[in-house]
Amino acid sequence: MGKRALERRLSAVADFADPQVELEQYATPADLAAHLVHLADVHHDVAGRTVLDLGTGTGMLAIGAATRSPRRVVGLDRDGTAIEQARENESHVAPETPIEWVVGDATRAPLCRKNLRAKSVDSAESTELTESASSVTVLMNPPFGAQTGNQHADRAFLETTSAIADVSYSIHNEGSLDFVEAFAEDAAADVTHAFRAELPLSRQFEFQREERKVIDVEVFRIEWR
Template identity: 30%
Template structure:
């Protein structure tokens, strides 16, 4: 549970935190159809997405105008920031199939009149975050992400971190394994950023791939807020 870290926020949305979580639970495409191990694809739960997004839109009591979600997958974080009142959310992912699911989730919100076109925009970009995103630097106030943790490709999570810091002007909200905490902190300090662990989140990762022998795995993950300078 990460409820304790969610600050007060001046919201455009009338939805409460619990209502945002409930709407996210109703999305029809929350799980990957064929998860790709090379991309370390695991679903961000509605519980976690709702609370990470609530932190991201707090921004000193004001909702950011534009948020980018890197490695968006099925679009859970992008949907969550819009439900919390952000006018523009852009999700980026290299996987075309994942983006199809994210688009379907966005369309579902529109049909349910939860995400109204006249009030907010959800857009999706197919691109490899590490190799290059076709977006101008400092285009967004805030970046959010649940990046691959680097179990298949070493340090890919920090490559995502670097791109997020390039695209955002104010802050990055990101998740990394708790076991990497000291390294992440040193990396942030070298870059001159103010990084803080807001919470340790327990990820219950279900068995998604054939080589998984356990039904699920409990992984400790840090939720970071990086204030950019």
């Protein structure tokens, strides 16, 4: 399945029913998600690997990854309502690999390479990720930290990623290149790819004055050691 076919398939993913501004819940568009998943697939970062979508929201990236023969896909978000929406979206797209949906804070949950434990929406049992399971790829569209009191929110997501991933693909606000490269250097990691993209935002909150606005974002592939 090519990138355009994946984009068409992901167009069935519904947006947030009741987005929370404090969590910066903006949906990842199908075209950008398809591009990220396709790029990860080209670099052999999905098939046969464990893929973790941090701050999965409506599940767009997790669902996209689940169409590309991963060993396992986990979508994690602190908002249980969003996880319910993601679960519904999975049923509409019907990816080949089932997705494990987990309620947990990506910046606080006890996530590490040897042990990922968080309580799921519909089960009291925990989900566990062991190092022997497979290599770990993180796909994420973290909050940019645009809201007052939430500055540098994406840094916390990168800190979690650095502890658990072999490679990651992440979307950040425009002008993040220096920050991401400096973070990666401090973590002895390598930014192997960086490119610009566009993120369309529909009016969801009262402070937004335009019905639709397109913002520039930057996407990074990082190899962690």
